[in-house]
Amino acid sequence: MVKYNCYKPKTEIICSGSSEDVVGQYYQDVGRSDSQGDVDITIGEALQATALTSGEKPVEWSDAAAIHEAEVRATGRKTIMPDGITAAAQSAATRNARTTRDEDKTKLGEVLSNASTKLASDKGATRGDAESVMSVEKRDDPNFTTHPAGVATSIAAAVRLNRRQRPG
Structure with a gap:
C-alpha cells in the first residue's frame, strides 16, 4: 500500500x-487529532489567526519568509505553489517595497485569510515548527526581531495551546 x-x-x-x-x-x-482524541491547532489555523491579529499590517519580506517556512512545515513541500499563500506573500512584499503609502500596500489579512483552506495539506503546530518559523522571521527582519502579533508569534501561541490540551 x-x-x-x-x-x-x-x-x-x-x-x-x-x-x-x-x-x-x-x-x-x-486527522489532526492525537491518540487521546485531542484536536491540535494547525499551522494553517495559526496563519489565519495572524490575519485576525495583524491583518492591517503591510506584508514585509520577513512576513513572506515566515509564511513560506510555515507552508513548508505544514505541507512538507519546499517548492512554491503558484496559487499558494507563499506566492501571494512574496508578491505582496515585492509590491509593498515599491509602494510609498501604507494604505496602498497589501496587508497580511488579505494574504492569510482562509490560509488553512489554501494549504495543500496542514498539520498540528509543533515546537519545532514555531522555532523554525521564528528563526526565519527574525533572519529576514532588518532589526532581527519578530512582530509581536506576527506569523511566528501566532504559531508559537498555537503550540502553547496545543500543549495545554495535553495533561502531563
Missing part, C-alpha cells in the same frame, strides 16, 4: 498494488 499526499486539504490518496499496477485507490481524511 502506498500513500500520497493530495492537493485536496487534509486528505491523502491510498493506492493498493505495485507502483505500475494500481488495483484500487481511495481518499482518506488525514
